[in-house]
Amino acid sequence: MKKTESVTRLKEIALQIRTDVIESLASAGSGHLGGSLGLADVFTVLYFYRLTCKPAEPSWPQRDRLILSIGHVAPVLYAALANAGYFDRTELATLRKLDSRLQGHPGRDHGLPGLELSAGSLGQGISVAVGMALAAKSDAARWHTWCICGDGELQEGSVWEAAMAAAHHKLDNLTVIVDRNNLQIDGPTESVMALEPLADKWKSFGWNVMECNGNSVDELLDATDNSVIVPGKPTVIIAHTIMGCGIRSIEGNFRWHGKAPSKEEAMMFIDELNHRS
Amino acid sequence: MMKAIQYKAGKTGFGEGLVEAGRHNHNVIGLGADITTSVGMNFFAEAFPERFFSMGIAEQNCIGVAAGMALAGKIPVFSTYGVFAALRTADHIRISLCYNNLRVVIGGAHAGISVGPDGATHQALEDIAVMRVLPNMTVISPCDATQTRLATIAAIEQVKGPVYLRFGREPVPDFSSPDQLFTIGKGEMLRSGNDLTIIATGHLVWESLLAAEKLAADGISARVINLHTIKPVDEEIIVKAASETGLIITAEEHQIIGGLGSTVAEIVTRHHPVPVGMVGMNDHFGESGRPEELITIYGLNAAGICTKAYQFLNKKL
Numbered sequence: 001m002k003k004t005e006s007v008t009r010l011k012e013i014a015l016q017i018r019t020d021v022i023e024s025l026a027s028a029g030s031g032h033l034g035g036s037l038g039l040a041d042v043f044t045v046l047y048f049y050r051l052t053c054k055p056a057e058p059s060w061p062q063r064d065r066l067i068l069s070i071g072h073v074a075p076v077l078y079a080a081l082a083n084a085g086y087f088d089r090t091e092l093a094t095l096r097k098l099d100s101r102l103q104g105h106p107g108r109d110h111g112l113p114g115l116e117l118s119a120g121s122l123g124q125g126i127s128v129a130v131g132m133a134l135a136a137k138s139d140a141a142r143w144h145t146w147c148i149c150g151d152g153e154l155q156e157g158s159v160w161e162a163a164m165a166a167a168h169h170k171l172d173n174l175t176v177i178v179d180r181n182n183l184q185i186d187g188p189t190e191s192v193m194a195l196e197p198l199a200d201k202w203k204s205f206g207w208n209v210m211e212c213n214g215n216s217v218d219e220l221l222d223a224t225d226n227s228v229i230v231p232g233k234p235t236v237i238i239a240h241t242i243m244g245c246g247i248r249s250i251e252g253n254f255r256w257h258g259k260a261p262s263k264e265e266a267m268m269f270i271d272e273l274n275h276r277s
Numbered sequence: 278m279m280k281a282i283q284y285k286a287g288k289t290g291f292g293e294g295l296v297e298a299g300r301h302n303h304n305v306i307g308l309g310a311d312i313t314t315s316v317g318m319n320f321f322a323e324a325f326p327e328r329f330f331s332m333g334i335a336e337q338n339c340i341g342v343a344a345g346m347a348l349a350g351k352i353p354v355f356s357t358y359g360v361f362a363a364l365r366t367a368d369h370i371r372i373s374l375c376y377n378n379l380r381v382v383i384g385g386a387h388a389g390i391s392v393g394p395d396g397a398t399h400q401a402l403e404d405i406a407v408m409r410v411l412p413n414m415t416v417i418s419p420c421d422a423t424q425t426r427l428a429t430i431a432a433i434e435q436v437k438g439p440v441y442l443r444f445g446r447e448p449v450p451d452f453s454s455p456d457q458l459f460t461i462g463k464g465e466m467l468r469s470g471n472d473l474t475i476i477a478t479g480h481l482v483w484e485s486l487l488a489a490e491k492l493a494a495d496g497i498s499a500r501v502i503n504l505h506t507i508k509p510v511d512e513e514i515i516v517k518a519a520s521e522t523g524l525i526i527t528a529e530e531h532q533i534i535g536g537l538g539s540t541v542a543e544i545v546t547r548h549h550p551v552p553v554g555m556v557g558m559n560d561h562f563g564e565s566g567r568p569e570e571l572i573t574i575y576g577l578n579a580a581g582i583c584t585k586a587y588q589f590l591n592k593k594l
Contacts (some may be wrong), residue, residue, distance in 0.1 A: 061350075065348075065349075067345075107376065108376075108377055108378075109378065116348065117344075117348070117373075117377060118372065118376045118377045119372065119373075120372065121368055121369075121371075121372040123337075124337075124341050124368075124369055124373045125341075126341070127337070127338045127339075127340070127341020127342050127344070127369070127373070128341045128342070128344045128345040128348065128373055129345060130338070130341065130342050130345060131341060131342035131343060131344055131345020131346040131347075131348070131349070131353070132346070132348060132349045133345070134330060134342060134345070134346065135306075135345065135346040135349035135350070135351050136349060138306075138328070139349075157337075158335075158337040158338055158341070158369070161333075161335035161337060161338035162338045162341065162342075164333065164335070164338075165332055165333070165335065165338055169330065
């Protein structure tokens with residue numbers, strides 16, 4: 001059930017997702033705002049355009065799989081799922097609260113529809129995505145596996161074990177999107193533990209490498225198009241994003257990696273979103 | 278009991294069981310981490326090449342790949358030496374497998390000090406402790422090759438969550454019946470007795486039967502229990518042994534901290550406190566040597582079990 005919304009419509013959805021992220025984090029009182037806002041456009045394009053999925057039938061066997069490896073940006077996943085119709089948007093206010101299906105980091109045991117993986121320990125999701133793609137390939141199934149990784153996360157060694165395995169097994173049914181916002185908790189990635197030359201690293205591991213502005217709906221539509229897939233190679237899209245994208249006062253500020261807005265800040269931020277759009 | 282006994286390695290039982298399970302169910306997948314032959318997985322790789330995937334020396338990735346395959350409806354079986362299978366991968370097992378509660382079987386090969394000359398780095402002596410503390414995990418440690426074969430089939434076909442299955446490298450007496458009904462979570466009383474109970478797991482079950490023979494010669498009646506499933510543990514058989522014999526000796530090729538000894542002690546202290554003497558590695562790494570030399574030095578045999586029994590008999594309640 002592919003959504004063919006216009007770019008304008010997708011931008012409206014991204015705005016709604018950003019608003020929901022800010023509100024749910026303000027309600028929770030803790031959580032990760034920066035990365036969640038930075039990925040709003042990626043999630044919009046995936047859930048509202050690119051993924052073949054049926055929100056009314058979350059376990060549909062032929063659905064494309066989206067694995068979120070960086071569990072800490074759960075708020076943007078939840079907002080995307082709710083807006084796509086997997087569950088009611090009012091539930092977003094339960095984020096991080098007792099008995100909520102919206103755990104601080106995604107937990108499948110709480111039964112949230114549309115959630116593919118419990119994750120939060122960095123460097124693991126890409127291996128799971130490789131396993132899914134390998135299973136699909138061995139069944140000659142047509143569904144595609146998508147995986148969203150953080151850039152700081154790429155410092156985990158097991159990511160590169162997975163990168164090697166995906167190329168070795170020729171998983172052209174796998175696309176990894178790297179959220180390249182250049183920031184992690186201690187500061188810029190290049191001063192904490194340098195990742196560059198990042199595209200060359202992936203190329204040398206045998207991947208088809210794409211780069212795009214991860215906060216541009218237009219560029220994301222092109223980068224995630226099936227036509228960019230190279231037969232026999234997994235694809236990585238290095239999506240250059242801005243942490244906190246949409247709120248000028250927090251954009252590019254790593255202090256907002258793991259912080260939630262106060263109620264007052266949330267009102268200000270949402271006001272800014274509405275005026276800028 | 279003492280009829281001519283064949284010797285067979287646990288890993289061979291694992292390999293045979295895996296092939297049998299693979300024949301029953303085409304969703305069974307093998308994941309190899311380079312040492313396919315030395316863990317007994319070569320049988321499966323030869324029988325079902327299209328369902329065997331080489332993943333290289335990358336155990337953490339193997340666990341994640343297994344998780345992804347399980348989410349896609351497969352039943353992956355991954356095996357390497359227990360030291361790597363359980364310890365190098367611990368966080369990946371905790372989150373990707375256990376928190377997601379996925380149907381994956383991990384074969385922990387080269388269990389115990391009987392690995393021998395390779396030395397401490399390759400002797401899995403902490404794997405039970407680390408695996409059994411994880412929620413949703415099942416931990417199985419069969420007594421011989423035949424039971425390992427049946428346990429492998431049962432783990433693959435019956436358990437809906439993650440399983441850690443432990444087995445050894447050395448050929449050891451293969452004494453259990455091929456017709457046994459192997460039930461995960463049920464201990465087996467192999468010998469009745471009233472003066473004390475020896476609860477053992479893995480190859481030391483055989484040594485416990487030998488120890489019971491020796492004790493019988495001294496007029497001591499020892500019950501012997503094979504606790505092949507460490508988790509979920511058969512509390513009933515342990516509590517019954519505590520209440521009926523008043524003394525328990527545990528025996529394992531593993532650290533007594535966190536292993537079978539701890540498991541048994543946790544149950545008896547909760548339900549029926551009796552002294553528990555523990556035979557196992559006492560907070561110590563192994564070393565190089567012939568398996569029989571190491572087993573003797575560290576007292577992980579019938580003689581060691583008898584010594585522990587005599588030390589504890591006067592403490593019996």
